[in-house]
Amino acid sequence: DAKTTQPNSMESNEEEPVHLPCNHSTISGTDYIHWYRQLPSQGPEYVIHGLTSNVNNRMASLAIAEDRKSSTLILHRATLRDAAVYYCILRPSGTYKYIFGTGTRLKVLA
Amino acid sequence: NAGVMQNPRHLVRRRGQEARLRCSPMKGHSHVYWYRQLPEEGLKFMVYLQKENIIDESGMPKERFSAEFPKEGPSILRIQQVVRGDSAAYFCASSPRDLNTEAFFGQGTRLTVV
Numbered sequence: 001d002a003k004t005t006q007p008n009s010m011e012s013n014e015e016e017p018v019h020l021p022c023n024h025s026t027i028s029g030t031d032y033i034h035w036y037r038q039l040p041s042q043g044p045e046y047v048i049h050g051l052t053s054n055v056n057n058r059m060a061s062l063a064i065a066e067d068r069k070s071s072t073l074i075l076h077r078a079t080l081r082d083a084a085v086y087y088c089i090l091r092p093s094g095t096y097k098y099i100f101g102t103g104t105r106l107k108v109l110a
Numbered sequence: 111n112a113g114v115m116q117n118p119r120h121l122v123r124r125r126g127q128e129a130r131l132r133c134s135p136m137k138g139h140s141h142v143y144w145y146r147q148l149p150e151e152g153l154k155f156m157v158y159l160q161k162e163n164i165i166d167e168s169g170m171p172k173e174r175f176s177a178e179f180p181k182e183g184p185s186i187l188r189i190q191q192v193v194r195g196d197s198a199a200y201f202c203a204s205s206p207r208d209l210n211t212e213a214f215f216g217q218g219t220r221l222t223v224v
Contacts, residue, residue, distance in 0.1 A: 034212065043114075043201050043215035044153065087152065096143065096166075096205070098213070100152035 004088045009105040012078045020073040020104055022088030027068050030093040035062065035073050037084040038103070044087065047073065051093075083108045112137070114204050114216035115184075122222045123192050131187040131219045135204030142185045143213060144177060147199045159185060192223045 005023040012018040024033070032051050036044040048055055048062045050071075055062040061074040075082055087103040115134040123129050135142050140160055145153040146169075156169040159179035170177065174192075179185040189196055199220050203213040 036215075043218050044203075046212040046214060049212060096141065096158055096213075097155050098145075098153070100145075100154070102152050 004090060004101055006086070006088055006101065006104045008102070009107065011107045011109060012075075013109050014080060015077050018075040018078045018082070018106065018108075020075070020086050020088075020106065021070065022072070023070045024088070024090055025069045027090055028092065031090040032093060033062065033064060033068075033071050034089045034091055034098065035060070036087045036089065036098075036100075037082075038087070039081075039084045044100075045084075047086070078106075078108045080108050080110060082106065114202055114214050116200075116202050116216035116219050118219060119217060120220050120222070122224060124224055125193060126191050129189040129192050129196070129221055131189075131200050131202075131221070133185040133187070133202030133204075133216060135185070135202075136214055139204035139206050139214075141205045141207070141213075142179050143203045143205075144185075144187050145201045145203065145215075147201065147218075149198070153201060156187075189221075192221070194223050197221055197223045 032049055034049040035047040037047055038044045048057055048060050050062045050064055063072045085103040085105050087100050089098050114136055117132050142159045144156040146156055147153045157177045158166040162181055174190045176188045199218045201215050201218045203215045205213040
């Protein structure tokens with residue numbers, strides 16, 4: 001299974017954009033890039049996923065490097081409610097397993 | 111459309127007792143997955159089920175753990191003769207037939223073995 005590397009923790013100020021990086025240098029052509037987040041004492045919450053092109057939804061944007069060896073989750077305006085652990089996960093097309101790493105713990109400062 | 115429902119949210123069992131964790135998938139979802147999260151760790155895949163079938167149980171401990179997803183009713187994760195090391199948060203997720211879409215997770219059951 002292809003692995004991802006994320007910083008252990010990041011801090012952001014409220015109302016500012018946040019860029020959460022993820023490196024996945026061994027990604028294969030059929031691997032989708034999924035992002036989930038987990039708030040304290042909650043289950044993982046789907047954020048966004050993509051394959052090659054940048055993706056936007058109401059929660060966030062996903063910027064994927066041209067060589068797909070890295071990606072960045074962008075929260076456009078961080079709020080206190082965005083404080084969570086963010087997981088970047090590679091999942092091959094047609095498979096079902098998520099391999100969770102330790103993620104990035106995002107702290108949002110008021 | 112209700113999300114993935116898990117119950118109970120918290121469960122306390124004495125060593126040697128049985129724990130039964132329930133999961134009702136989202137409406138229209140036919141695939142159910144169970145994950146376990148130990149304190150301060152990421153989630154680990156345990157088992158993947160469809161109605162009346164276990165598709166992949168490669169992450170399940172060989173003994174004491176079993177899972178089912180009957181034709182009617184919720185999916186059940188059963189842990190027999192619990193030990194302290196079974197204390198963890200157990201999450202259920204569900205997805206529709208298309209495996210390239212996202213899975214949705216429940217709020218989890220936090221099992222404490224005393």
